[in-house]
Amino acid sequence: QSVLTQPPSVSGAPGQRVTISCTGSSSNIGARYDVYWYQHLPGTAPKLLIYVNTNRPSGVPDRFSGSKSGTSASLVITGLQAEDEADYYCQSYDSSLSEWVFGGGTKLTVL
Amino acid sequence: EVQLVESGGGLVQPGGSLRLSCTASGFTFSSYAMSWVRQAPGKGLEWVSGISGGGGATYYADSVRGRFTISRDNSKTTLYLQMSSLRAEDTAVYYCAKDIPRFDYWGQGTLVTVSS
Numbered sequence: 001q002s003v004l005t006q007p008p009s010v011s012g013a014p015g016q017r018v019t020i021s022c023t024g025s026s027s028n029i030g031a032r033y034d035v036y037w038y039q040h041l042p043g044t045a046p047k048l049l050i051y052v053n054t055n056r057p058s059g060v061p062d063r064f065s066g067s068k069s070g071t072s073a074s075l076v077i078t079g080l081q082a083e084d085e086a087d088y089y090c091q092s093y094d095s096s097l098s099e100w101v102f103g104g105g106t107k108l109t110v111l
Numbered sequence: 112e113v114q115l116v117e118s119g120g121g122l123v124q125p126g127g128s129l130r131l132s133c134t135a136s137g138f139t140f141s142s143y144a145m146s147w148v149r150q151a152p153g154k155g156l157e158w159v160s161g162i163s164g165g166g167g168a169t170y171y172a173d174s175v176r177g178r179f180t181i182s183r184d185n186s187k188t189t190l191y192l193q194m195s196s197l198r199a200e201d202t203a204v205y206y207c208a209k210d211i212p213r214f215d216y217w218g219q220g221t222l223v224t225v226s227s
Contacts, residue, residue: 002155034212036212036213036214038156038214040156044219045115045206045216045217045218045219045220046148046156046206046208046214046217047217048213048214048215048216051213051215052213057215087155089155089156091156091158091212091214092212093212097173098170099158099170099172099173100146100158100161100211100212101158102148102155102156102157102158103155104155105155105156
C-alpha cells in the first residue's frame, strides 16, 4: 500500500480535462517535499512530466500542469488526446520512511 | 542525447544472486546521482536504491536493505545493482533513472524473475 494515494483510474473524452489527485501526509507532501509526476506506457521508459510541483521539462506540452497544496498534489491534463492514455504516477520523499516514494498509479483511459 | 541501457536481468532461483548494470551516455555521469526503480507485474513503481554522483552516499528502500548493494564506476559510466538473497517478491522490471529526486531520464528496464 502506497503512502501516496492516487485514484486507480480516471477517464475522459478527447478534448476534455481530467485531474489526477495524489494525497499524502505530514511526512511527505505536507512536510513540503516536492512532488514529481511521470507518464508510463507499459513496456516503455517512464517519462518525467512535472518536476518541483509545477514545472514542465522542455518538450512536455502545456496541456499538462501540476499543483500542490497542503498534503496533496494534482496533475491536470487539458485537451485530452488519445496518446495521453497511459499510467500516471506521483512521487515525493517521505521523512518517516527515509525513502523516495511513488503513488500507486492512475490509469488514464481516453474514451 | 541521454541514454540509459540496463542489462543483466534473467531467471534466478529464490535465494540466488544477480547483478544488474546500467550503461549511461549523453551526460556527465559523475555529476549526477542515480537510482534503481522497479515495477512488479501488475503493480506500480517502487524506488529501490540510490547513489550520489561520487558514489560516497548510498540509499536503500527498507524492502531491499541488507540484500541489495548499489555501486557505480564513473570511469565506465555504469551503474550497478548487486542483488542477493532474492525472493519471489523481487520479481520485477528494474529501471535505472538519472538524478535524485527528479528522475528525469529512465532506461527501458530489465526483467528479473525469481522462481524455482
